[in-house]
Structures are given as structure tokens and as C-alpha cells.
Amino acid sequence: MNRSQAATGPLQVTVLVFPGVRLLDVTGPIEVFSSANDFGGRYRVRVVSSDGLEVTTASGTRLGVDMSVDRATGTSDVLVVPGGPEWDRLIKDDALLDQVRALHARSRRTASICTGAFLLAAAGLLDGRRATTHWRNARELALRFPAVTVDPDAIFVRDGTVVTSAGVSAGIDLSLALVEEHFGGEVARSVAKDMVVFMQRPGGQSQFSARARTPHTRQDALRRVLDAVAQDPGADHTLSAMARRASLSARHVTRLFCDEVGVSPARYVEQVRLEAAQALLESGDDPQAAIARRTGFGSPESLRRAFVRHLGVTPGAYRAGFRTTGAAHPAG
Known part of the structure; x- marks a missing residue:
């Protein structure tokens, strides 16, 4: 996907939520894509749940949704699958995994945030791929899903049409990289400055x-x-x-x-x-x-x-990390 393609109309971002989802896994990417619209980006964001009803996040905050999964028809340019602290329960939810597969099949790009990688792995979407997740859960991901090559230190990993990110705020890094890929570095830079975050964090989860x-x-x-x-x-x-x-x-x-x-x-x-x-x-x-x-x-x-x-990295290279998301140099 490139800027000329993006210019034909708003890009559809679909965010899947469920009871116990981590709030920042959801709101971080939404904030990036929504802020990009103020600086020349064109995104349309919708939040979906299994039944179209609001969900209660892991922090206890109630989160409204736009529609149910079965009403989220059409193709999504980006599917965002967040995580939650009870990922071990979520990966046993066959109905949820079926919804992940169905949404993925209708998406040009699927992105997981933090332990959302466990949902993608349990749905079979990471088999034969490289992936990452929160540093604390990387070993467990590798043990449970040996068909996945886990990079425990990466901020985000891009493998084909699937992108996985590290813990919580790394979803912002991943989203900024997608904004740069879709609409160019200047738009992504403006969003990063507006949110007072890195364009690209050098180094890894260390x-x-x-x-x-x-x-x-x-x-x-x-x-x-x-x-x-x-x-x-x-x-x-x-x-x-x-x-x-x-x-x-x-x-x-x-x-x-x-x-x-x-x-x-x-x-x-x-x-x-x-x-x-x-x-x-x-x-x-x-x-x-x-x-x-x-x-x-x-x-x-x-x-x-x-x-x-x-x-x-050197201090100079670290400081330069604000200048680009590294979208032109995919991780891995």
C-alpha cells in the first residue's frame, strides 16, 4: 500500500475488542490514526466486538463499540488485534478465534498489540512467521506456538501482511510506522510530535x-x-x-x-x-x-x-530516532 493508493479514499481501520482487553492497546493505535487525519492522513476507524455491545477493559473502563463483528463487512486496510492480561483464557475462546480469522481474511494488513500476538498465533495466523510480543511473554509465546519464530527484543516485527508489536505502548510505534507507510514521513512525524512520542525507538525492548x-x-x-x-x-x-x-x-x-x-x-x-x-x-x-x-x-x-x-546505538543515533519510524526499513 502506498500514498497514491491511500489518496483514493479513507483507509479503513478495524479494531477488535473483547472483555478484558487492555485499554491502551486499543486507544494508542486509535489515537495515532485519528491524529493522522489532522495532518493529511485519511483514516476511518471502527471498533467492533463480538455482539456489538460495549466491553469492560482490564482496567475496569467501559469501552463503546461501533458494531458487531458480523456487521463489519467489506475490506479493512488495517485490522488491529489488541491483547489483554488474561490472554491464556482468550486463546481458548474458539468463537473469538474464529472472528479473528474472519476479520483477517478481509484485511490487507493485520496488526497485533502486545499479547494480541497470542490470539493471532492461536488462530494459526503466525505459523511460519516471525513475531514479537511483550518481553515478559515472549518465552511463553515461543513455547506454546513452536511454529512461530519469536523475536523477544523487537519493538515490532513485520512479516508479510502481518505485523506484531511488543508491549502496550509499542502499539503506538507500530501505528506510526503504518502511517508513514500509508501517507509518508512528514505526516507520521507530525503525529509523533503532537503526541510527544518517538518516531522510532532505537534499540529494542531492553x-x-x-x-x-x-x-x-x-x-x-x-x-x-x-x-x-x-x-x-x-x-x-x-x-x-x-x-x-x-x-x-x-x-x-x-x-x-x-x-x-x-x-x-x-x-x-x-x-x-x-x-x-x-x-x-x-x-x-x-x-x-x-x-x-x-x-x-x-x-x-x-x-x-x-x-x-x-x-x-550511539547517543547521536538515539536522538535521531525521532526523525523516522523506520517504515522504509522493516524490522526483521
């Missing part, structure tokens, strides 16, 4: 937040240390400084990190500093030397080594 994945701890001393690192990544966070802050021995602090956080103190500090540097690269034009100082890396070379080691 970028997920160090602070977000840190488990809650009942250890007040460790909590103080973790909060101090998060609040000022550029401060002195050597092991001895952490030990003083926690009023514990360095050995005890190291043991707490390994037991409660799952990484060493030094590794955690570097992850948080990397995250802070990512945010600064995304949001402004500060020189890399200034970003290195502010985030505790000290020098541009130390900053570069950390980016290459953890993300596989």
Missing part, C-alpha cells in the same frame, strides 16, 4: 524503564537509596555513598540490591543514568558533553559506551 521495573521493597534503607538515585542520577552514587545514605555497610547494601532489585548497585545506577540521558536526548538539543555531566557519566565517551553496551 530499553524498558529501570525504575519502573524495580520491585517495591519494604526495606526503608534501600528505598532511600533508590529514591536518591532516581531523583538525581548525576549525584555521587558510589557504593560507599550509598552505604552512608542507608546507614549500612557496603556489603549489606550490595546484598540488598541483589536480593531486592536483582542487579548490583553499580548496574542499577548506570541503568537509571542511562534512562535520564535518554530523556534529555529526546527532549532537547543539549550537547552530549552537557548531558554526560548532568547524568553522572562524566564524559561523552563514557556516555557513548553505555549507550552502545545497553541499547546497541
Whole structure:
């Protein structure tokens, strides 16, 4: 599909929803396609459910729909199949899987969001294909569906007419790539700027937040240390400084990190500093030397080594990730 084809009329996007669907899996892509209409795109979005009735999402929010699956006639340019936390129940729902197959057969492109990949796999639509899903569920997808080649680190994977994306917000990345494919980079760039998101996130799912994945701890001393690192990544966070802050021995602090956080103190500090540097690269034009100082890396070379080691890209390439979705260079 290209821009000349898209110019003949609005592109039809069909989003399938069901009880227990994850809300952002649905609203993220809808927001991208709807916003694209403000910048030269032409999409018509419809939300369908099995019986045409509203559904209650995993968060408890009720979600209205436009019609039932059997009334969603005609060809869809994009079918969006979101996921949900109870994917293991959903893949046993034969009626739902039949609806996925039927909608797929009438669609030029089928896209899954997060654990929606399990629905596509259970429906037999990923057999012999490469695919991805949320990093936490990638191993399970590979074990349950050995006919699928699972890429656990990709943000999204395109294989023929099927596109699968990683966890939750990666559906926005996938949708932006489709907008660029349909209407060009300038439209997709405008949508990304309007939504204040990446055009293309470099690296893979290994970028997920160090602070977000840190488990809650009942250890007040460790909590103080973790909060101090998060609040000022550029401060002195050597092991001895952490030990003083926690009023514990360095050995005890190291043991707490390994037991409660799952990484060493030094590794955690570097992850948080990397995250802070990512945010600064995304949001402004500060020189890399200034970003290195502010985030505790000290020098541009130390900053570069950390980016290459953890993300596989340089800081400059990371910053450039806002400029394109990478639609011209499909993942995989």
C-alpha cells in the first residue's frame, strides 16, 4: 500500500475488542490514526466486538463499540488485534478465534498489540512467521506456538501482511510506522510530535524503564537509596555513598540490591543514568558533553559506551530516532 493508493479514499481501520482487553492497546493505535487525519492522513476507524455491545477493559473502563463483528463487512486496510492480561483464557475462546480469522481474511494488513500476538498465533495466523510480543511473554509465546519464530527484543516485527508489536505502548510505534507507510514521513512525524512520542525507538525492548521495573521493597534503607538515585542520577552514587545514605555497610547494601532489585548497585545506577540521558536526548538539543555531566557519566565517551553496551546505538543515533519510524526499513 502506498500514498497514491491511500489518496483514493479513507483507509479503513478495524479494531477488535473483547472483555478484558487492555485499554491502551486499543486507544494508542486509535489515537495515532485519528491524529493522522489532522495532518493529511485519511483514516476511518471502527471498533467492533463480538455482539456489538460495549466491553469492560482490564482496567475496569467501559469501552463503546461501533458494531458487531458480523456487521463489519467489506475490506479493512488495517485490522488491529489488541491483547489483554488474561490472554491464556482468550486463546481458548474458539468463537473469538474464529472472528479473528474472519476479520483477517478481509484485511490487507493485520496488526497485533502486545499479547494480541497470542490470539493471532492461536488462530494459526503466525505459523511460519516471525513475531514479537511483550518481553515478559515472549518465552511463553515461543513455547506454546513452536511454529512461530519469536523475536523477544523487537519493538515490532513485520512479516508479510502481518505485523506484531511488543508491549502496550509499542502499539503506538507500530501505528506510526503504518502511517508513514500509508501517507509518508512528514505526516507520521507530525503525529509523533503532537503526541510527544518517538518516531522510532532505537534499540529494542531492553530499553524498558529501570525504575519502573524495580520491585517495591519494604526495606526503608534501600528505598532511600533508590529514591536518591532516581531523583538525581548525576549525584555521587558510589557504593560507599550509598552505604552512608542507608546507614549500612557496603556489603549489606550490595546484598540488598541483589536480593531486592536483582542487579548490583553499580548496574542499577548506570541503568537509571542511562534512562535520564535518554530523556534529555529526546527532549532537547543539549550537547552530549552537557548531558554526560548532568547524568553522572562524566564524559561523552563514557556516555557513548553505555549507550552502545545497553541499547546497541550511539547517543547521536538515539536522538535521531525521532526523525523516522523506520517504515522504509522493516524490522526483521
